[in-house]
Amino acid sequence: MDKLLDQFSFGLFFWQILIFVGLIFLLKKFAWGPILKSVNDREAGIKDALKSAEEARKEMQNLQADNERILNEARAERDGMLKEARQLKETMISDAKVEAQTEADKIVAQAQATIESEKKAAIAELKSQVAGLSVEIAEKVVRRELADKDKQLELVASMLGDVTLIN
Amino acid sequence: MQKISVVRIFMTLALVLTSLNLVAKDTENVEKEGKGGLKTEIKEFIAHHLLDSHDFTLFSDEKEHKYYGFPLPVILWDGGLKVFSSSKFHHGQTVAEVGGNYYKLYHSKIYKTDAAGTIDYDAHHHPTNAKPLDFSITKNVVSMLLISILMFFMFRSLAKSYKKNNGIPSGIGRFLEPLVLFVRDEIAIPNIGEKKYRKYMSFLLTIFFFIWFLNLLGMTPLAVNVTGNIAVTFGLALLTFLITNLTANKNYWGHIFWMPGVPTFMKVVLAPIELLGVFIKPFSLMIRLYANMTAGHVVIMSIVGMMFLFKSWIGSPLSFGLAFALSILELLVAALQAYIFTMLAALYFGMANEEAHH
Numbered sequence: 001m002d003k004l005l006d007q008f009s010f011g012l013f014f015w016q017i018l019i020f021v022g023l024i025f026l027l028k029k030f031a032w033g034p035i036l037k038s039v040n041d042r043e044a045g046i047k048d049a050l051k052s053a054e055e056a057r058k059e060m061q062n063l064q065a066d067n068e069r070i071l072n073e074a075r076a077e078r079d080g081m082l083k084e085a086r087q088l089k090e091t092m093i094s095d096a097k098v099e100a101q102t103e104a105d106k107i108v109a110q111a112q113a114t115i116e117s118e119k120k121a122a123i124a125e126l127k128s129q130v131a132g133l134s135v136e137i138a139e140k141v142v143r144r145e146l147a148d149k150d151k152q153l154e155l156v157a158s159m160l161g162d163v164t165l166i167n
Numbered sequence: 168m169q170k171i172s173v174v175r176i177f178m179t180l181a182l183v184l185t186s187l188n189l190v191a192k193d194t195e196n197v198e199k200e201g202k203g204g205l206k207t208e209i210k211e212f213i214a215h216h217l218l219d220s221h222d223f224t225l226f227s228d229e230k231e232h233k234y235y236g237f238p239l240p241v242i243l244w245d246g247g248l249k250v251f252s253s254s255k256f257h258h259g260q261t262v263a264e265v266g267g268n269y270y271k272l273y274h275s276k277i278y279k280t281d282a283a284g285t286i287d288y289d290a291h292h293h294p295t296n297a298k299p300l301d302f303s304i305t306k307n308v309v310s311m312l313l314i315s316i317l318m319f320f321m322f323r324s325l326a327k328s329y330k331k332n333n334g335i336p337s338g339i340g341r342f343l344e345p346l347v348l349f350v351r352d353e354i355a356i357p358n359i360g361e362k363k364y365r366k367y368m369s370f371l372l373t374i375f376f377f378i379w380f381l382n383l384l385g386m387t388p389l390a391v392n393v394t395g396n397i398a399v400t401f402g403l404a405l406l407t408f409l410i411t412n413l414t415a416n417k418n419y420w421g422h423i424f425w426m427p428g429v430p431t432f433m434k435v436v437l438a439p440i441e442l443l444g445v446f447i448k449p450f451s452l453m454i455r456l457y458a459n460m461t462a463g464h465v466v467i468m469s470i471v472g473m474m475f476l477f478k479s480w481i482g483s484p485l486s487f488g489l490a491f492a493l494s495i496l497e498l499l500v501a502a503l504q505a506y507i508f509t510m511l512a513a514l515y516f517g518m519a520n521e522e523a524h525h
Contacts, residue, residue: 013401035329
């Protein structure tokens with residue numbers, strides 16, 4: 001310790017403090033300040049770049065989600081339209097069927113009515129023809145077989161039977 | 168194969184033993200011959216080398232009194248400023264006469280003497296002559312100036328390269344930038360904290376590179392022992408002490424004089440201990456750097472000196488190898504001591520800025 005104190009040089013201490021403090025201030029102004037500022041700026045820049053990249057990634061995700069949603073909506077709309085069209089088709093077909101049925105029924109009814117009237121006319125005509133024929137037959141029979149009483153009765157009976165059959 | 172290797176081992180052992188024998192003989196011879204002449208010379212050389220010097224001697228021949236180097240300005244305050252060249256001392260052999268006063272260089276210190284240069288001693292063989300205030304630009308001052316200029320240009324070029332190269336360092340800056348970031352990220356921020364480290368950065372960076380470069384300069388053949396000088400380490404420790412205590416907050420002083428969370432009696436007991444700690448912390452910084460660097464210089468120079476003592480064909484190469492290995496170790500120590508000093512300074516700053524958390 002004694003030797004240490006003996007070695008201590010005040011002059012060296014004075015210069016050391018002077019040089020060192022001077023160096024601190026000089027370097028602070030010309031080196032440390034600009035260096036630390038540049039480094040901090042660079043680090044802040046990197047941080048910002050990373051942040052904006054992250055944001056861009058998120059935006060991208062949002063866009064993708066949007067696209068998905070729009071696509072889904074479009075798909076749903078298309079499905080709806082197809083369904084509607086199918087329903088429309090079905091109703092149209094069933095409507096047409098019903099209409100055709102009624103039309104057909106109408107035609108059938110008309111045809112039946114015509115057939116009925118035709119039938120009636122035909123029957124009427126047949127009746128008149130049968131009546132004429134029967135009168136003729138009766139005339140002939142009467143002329144030929146008036147003499148035979150039994151034959152007369154037989155004739156009447158057969159004629160009567162025919163009449164009922166016709167009707 | 169095995170036989171051959173066994174034979175080899177025996178031969179090596181025999182060689183080592185004989186050479187050890189030779190070494191022993193040699194040291195005996197030396198001690199007999201010159202009453203330890205070479206040994207004392209080496210001891211004196213080392214002791215002289217560890218001290219500051221008033222002239223920059225690159226190498227010298229003490230016997231012939233031939234010195235190669237250049238003189239430095241001597242600045243004295245002795246009833247007025249006296250400036251003259253250290254060549255006037257002729258390495259302590261003559262008395263320098265300046266304005267009617269006589270000065271003599273004795274063991275790297277300047278004493279005021281009479282015209283004949285008589286030095287009076289007290290009982291302990293210490294000179295009793297008056298010592299003028301010595302503000303000389305000594306070898307250590309020149310080394311510090313040299314390192315300061317070097318640091319200025321190195322870090323100025325790093326600062327400039329950012330502007331030129333769009334925020335990316337170039338040239339020597341590529342080497343320096345990681346070191347600056349190391350001081351910031353590994354020393355300042357962990358010890359002081361993200362919020363307050365900025366105001367200490369200039370001091371921490373300057374002191375780290377200043378100590379490291381001066382340590383490295385001590386490893387060159389110039390071998391100036393600046394960081395192993397007590398005045399220099401005292402200056403560095405004093406600045407650390409001042410900055411710590413001048414920027415300390417209320418919480419720091421509270422922990423020293425009125426330790427929270429302990430009984431009142433203990434508070435009274437702890438206060439003087441804590442107060443002592445305030446001074447011991449920078450004192451340990453001063454002694455640690457001084458002792459480490461001085462010890463490193465002494466050990467390396469002693470081992471280099473051993474090369475001249477062992478004039479044998481195995482002792483000298485052995486000392487050379489040892490000196491070489493130790494030099495590599497000292498390179499590590501140079502960086503380590505700079506790191507430790509900066510680290511502890513940052514730790515003390517951090518303590519001075521700690522917020523209450525009870």
